[in-house]
Amino acid sequence: MDINCPACHNPLNVINGTAHCATCDKAIPIEARCPECHKPLEMLKACGAVDYFCQNGHGLISKKRVEFVPLSA
Ligand SMILES: [Zn+2]
Ligand SMILES: [Zn+2]
Numbered sequence: 775m776d777i778n779c780p781a782c783h784n785p786l787n788v789i790n791g792t793a794h795c796a797t798c799d800k801a802i803p804i805e806a807r808c809p810e811c812h813k814p815l816e817m818l819k820a821c822g823a824v825d826y827f828c829q830n831g832h833g834l835i836s837k838k839r840v841e842f843v844p845l846s847a
Pocket of ligand 2: 808809810811812813828829830831832
């Protein structure tokens with residue numbers, strides 16, 4: 775998945791649903807969206823892992839398929 779910092783446009787590291795820009799040295803708020811319907815996904819946290827669930831009938835979405843969108847502050 776490719777997601778870029780809205781400030782400096784460098785690639786972000788996304789770890790457990792949180793994006794961090796190494797260049798700006800700050801956390802970037804992101805939203806996880808379904809690759810099928812592009813609606814926000816529900817984030818399910820369990821045992822240190824994060825799963826993404828689409829409430830519009832697409833079920834659990836693999837982290838590799840989740841679309842991450844930076845939220846404009
Ligand atoms: Zn940045
Ligand atoms: Zn969906």
